[in-house]
Amino acid sequence: MVKLILTGFLALLLAASGFGQTRRSSSGTVKVKGHVTKSGAYVPPHRRTKADERFSNNWSTKGNVNPYTGKAGSRVSPPKKKGNGPGSGQYDPFRG
Numbered sequence: 801m802v803k804l805i806l807t808g809f810l811a812l813l814l815a816a817s818g819f820g821q822t823r824r825s826s827s828g829t830v831k832v833k834g835h836v837t838k839s840g841a842y843v844p845p846h847r848r849t850k851a852d853e854r855f856s857n858n859w860s861t862k863g864n865v866n867p868y869t870g871k872a873g874s875r876v877s878p879p880k881k882k883g884n885g886p887g888s889g890q891y892d893p894f895r896g
Contacts, residue, residue: 807840828857 834845847868849858855878859866864873 807836 828850829847830850832843832846832848834843836842855861855875856864858864858875859871859873860875861873862876865871866873
């Protein structure tokens, strides 16, 4: 019960403060504010590369290094897409 009340209070606090919004910078990165996921997990503020269709320019790609954490990328192939979009293997242009 206490967890439920605390989660509700945190959700209200985050909604009032504008958490979960992203801010773009001109350097190719996006600042992601801290937010709570649908499952109730808290994701702390972080940075990520701007979304585009190229796999090679992401920090997680092998050969690249995250300039904020110093962590070397390790992915050698893009992750499979989920859902009904292009690249998912289930794409139907007539369904949308």
